[in-house]
Amino acid sequence: MALLEIRNLSVSFATSTGLFHAVQGIDMSVDPREVLAVVGESGSGKSVAMLATMGLLPDTATITADALRFDGRDMLNLSAAERRRIIGRDISMIFQEPIASLNPCFTVGYQIEEVLRVHLGLGKRERRARAIELFAQVGIPQPEARLSSYPHQMSGGQCQRVMIAMAIACKPKLLIADEPTTALDVTIQKQILDLLMTLQEETGMGMIMITHDMGVVAETADRVVVMFKGRKMEEAGVLEIFEAPAHPYTRALLAALPELATGDRLPTVSDFVDAEALAGGA
Incomplete structure (x- = not known):
């Protein structure tokens, strides 16, 4: 049985000019111990689909x-209180910008201990011990001292590690990582990815x-899963996607990779496929 199963998910937003359809008829699932990548250009609906799942x-x-089922439970018919018992504990999310996601008015220690208090009901001493353990687990140096730091006193990479520690604090069954290496330098990106994969395997x-x-x-x-303009273009195993992509948009996305560029101009998806026509006919 799939850990998370989504069928025909659509999300629209009310605007001054009418409805904007951000996600249209998305199907996807993820199994325990599996890593599912959701890829696409900015604005393709990747984050919106997951935020809708999280409520x-x-x-x-x-x-x-x-x-919309998680671990056998129908998420569509849960009450707000029942959903809160799942979101943040059994399903957790690492957001794109750690500085924006952390509250600047509270220490990082307070924020991670709040997660442990709300979801696990731990006492003060237990919360602090667990917070130190989590900071050490995600590679934050001097974890006990760092609990007293405010977000602005930490680097971007350290703030991302704090977000990861908060996300795994309750040992979730499903972790959603939304662009977890955005705005980090290449060395820190590699460290964060290695950390996430190690935690996932453990x-x-x-x-x-x-x-x-x-x-x-x-x-x-x-x-x-490859997304474009709020729709799913293709779904396949990772080797199949790279070696034999079936959809024209997936082929265009791969062809537009900067590392494959040979001329004076970086290629774009529209160089390989008519993106607007594709969006209308997908």
């Missing part, structure tokens, strides 16, 4: 689905890796 979209969003959790970086896909994924 973290604003009231202006309309979410519909034929099925805990056996399922993982959804949202990214536009095909190099990250090649290093981490078992299966790949």
Whole structure:
């Protein structure tokens, strides 16, 4: 049985000019111990689809689905209280920008201990011990001292490690990593990816890796979902995606990789496929 199963998920937003359809009829699933990469250009609906699954979209969003099941539970019919017991504990998410996701008014120690208090009901001494353990696990030096730091006193890479520690604090069954290496330098990117994959292997959790970086896909994924303009273009195993992509958009996405460029101008997807026509006919 799939850990997460999504069938015919659609998300639209009310705007001053009418409805904007951000996600249209998406199907996807992820199994325990599996890494599913969701790839596509910025604005393709990757993050919106996962935020809808988490129940973290604003009231202006309309979410519909034929099925949305996690670990055998029907997420569509859960009450708000029942959903809160799952989100943040059994399903957790690493957001794109750690500095923006962390509260600047509280120490990082307070913020991670709050997760442990709300979801696990740990006492003060237990919370602190677990927070130190988590900081050490994600490679934050001097973990006990760092609990007293505010987000602005830490580097981008350290803040991302704090976000990872918060996400794995309750030993989730599913971790959603939304562009976890955005805005980090190449060395730190590699460290964060290695850390995530090590944690995934050690805990056996399922993982959804949202990214536009095909190099990250090649290093981490078992299966790949390719999205464009809110729709799923293709789904296949990672080797199949790179060696024999079936959809024209997937082929164009791979052909537009900067490392494959040979001329004076970097290629774009539109150099290989009519993106607007593709969006209309997908």
